[in-house]
Amino acid sequence: MIFSEVTLSANPPGAVPLNRAQIWHGLEQKALDAVPFVEVITSCREIARLSATVFDREIELGGARYVERVWLGEPDRIVFTRLDGPVLGTIGNEILEVDGELAVRFQFALAIRPGDDLSITEGELSREMATAYQSAVETTLTAVRTRTTEPAP
Numbered sequence: 001m002i003f004s005e006v007t008l009s010a011n012p013p014g015a016v017p018l019n020r021a022q023i024w025h026g027l028e029q030k031a032l033d034a035v036p037f038v039e040v041i042t043s044c045r046e047i048a049r050l051s052a053t054v055f056d057r058e059i060e061l062g063g064a065r066y067v068e069r070v071w072l073g074e075p076d077r078i079v080f081t082r083l084d085g086p087v088l089g090t091i092g093n094e095i096l097e098v099d100g101e102l103a104v105r106f107q108f109a110l111a112i113r114p115g116d117d118l119s120i121t122e123g124e125l126s127r128e129m130a131t132a133y134q135s136a137v138e139t140t141l142t143a144v145r146t147r148t149t150e151p152a153p
Contacts, residue, residue, distance in 0.1 A: 001089070001111045002126040006134045008141070010095070010102040016145050020102060023095050024075050026144030027104075030093070031070050031078050034059060037143045038136045056083070086116045087125070093140075104141060106133045 011017045018026075030037040034044040041061050048056040053072040058065065066085030072078055080091040089110030096103050108129065112122060120128070 001109060002122060002129060003107075003109050004126065004130045004133060005105060005107045006130070006137050007096075007098065007103050007105040008134075008137045009098070010104050010141060015141075016148070018102070018141070018144060018148065020075060020095055022148050023102065023104065023141075023144060026140060026147065027078055027093050027095070028072060028074075029147070030140055030143075031057075031072060031080070037140045039139055040132055040136075061085075082110070086113050087111070088113050104137055106137050108133060 010023055026037075032044075032046065034041040041059050043058075043060040045058055046055050047058050047067070050056070050069075053074070054069065056067060056069050058067050060066075064086050066087075067083045068080045068091075069083055070078065070080050076095040078093045080093075082088045082090070087110050089108060091110075092105070092107045094105045094107070096105055110129065112125070
């Protein structure tokens with residue numbers, strides 16, 4: 001099992017400040033269409049709407065197809081559970097406060113699907129994913145800033 005966590009300040013020095021609602025809106029948009037937010041995801045589409053806050057989506061990541069169930073826990077958490085694909089598990093995106101400042105945390109607990117052989121080891125996959133998730137947090141916040149027309153109050 002691969003466990004990792006990346007937490008970054010939502011408002012680093014010099015960046016246009018974002019409030020919780022703006023960050024939430026960006027994370028929600030990323031859940032609906034991850035392509036503009038996560039460089040390694042090349043396609044993303046909703047395939048089933050189960051309720052106002054739960055849906056299944058299909059993504060393509062690194063040439064592999066995944067199906068994820070997405071739970072929107074407004075105002076601060078989105079959980080993605082991999083239902084199908086070569087790497088299964090759970091991913092969380094969360095808005096939190098660290099020392100009184102807004103931060104975004106991405107966590108994952110993933111494992112290679114039993115019976116699947118990947119061309120890399122679980123250790124290599126873990127290192128690649130940790131790097132990819134740090135990049136995903138950074139590009140998500142950049143995309144939210146780009147899409148935000150009004151600065152936070």
